[in-house]
Amino acid sequence: MSVIVSFPGGGASKKLERVQSTYTVREISRQFGLSEHFIRRWTREGMVRAAEPDETGELRFDFHALTRFRRARELRSRGLSMRQIEAELNGQLNLFPERGGMLIPLPVRMSPFEEALILHEQNDPRAPAMYRRAIEEGECVADAYCNLGIMAYEKNNIPRAFDHFTRSLQHDARHFESHFNLGHIYFEAGDLRLARLHYDFAAAIEPCSAGAHFNLGLIDAMEGDTPAAIASLHRARRYATEEELVQIEETLAGLQKNDGPRTE
Known part of the structure; x- marks a missing residue:
């Protein structure tokens, strides 16, 4: 059995997950496992607003759009195809068809949660x-509690x-960010089981979370299960950004070195 003395960066991914005021296409793609092609197409077709x-002209989404992407993630987890998901999203939009006539723009006042963000x-x-x-x-109770926790x-x-x-999870048992953040707190406290x-839970809710898979790989390694750790880190690498890849590759190299040559 290999013993891992230390990890690059000193342990689990340090960045906690919080609800932001806006997200880029790339961030939405990472968080919800959707291709940028679908995100941009849904935006063009009005399924997501x-x-x-921003000042660079980059497409961004506010927290209202997160409810649509969370719904798409939930439907995908049930096994629906992208065509079925699009039909469901279109169906939600068409429940209250707009009547003809001129729309008069009204001043927009931010809600408490928007202002808090x-x-x-x-x-x-x-x-x-x-x-x-x-x-x-x-308003957005689970998200608000999560950010207060941050x-x-x-x-x-x-x-x-x-x-x-x-408290966030009491209001939304599938709140990805709160599960991830509780995992981090327990990791730092040395309670690897919790x-x-x-x-x-976080990886089940969002299978494309590189951070969740990376931290699961560290737990596997600390418990002496090097093959499971390597498998988790390979999953993390599949969804990682360039910045995250550096830490993942260094950790993988250390694990594979300590694991030594394998005999068939």
């Missing part, structure tokens, strides 16, 4: 209060972070 492009990304100290207001009004974690208030992530449990 894009936010205003902007404040959070600007490191504004008013963000927690706005997340709590969103929770009180029943803020508590960043202040090293681990018990409060744990409480927020747990860390694996939440990373497994």
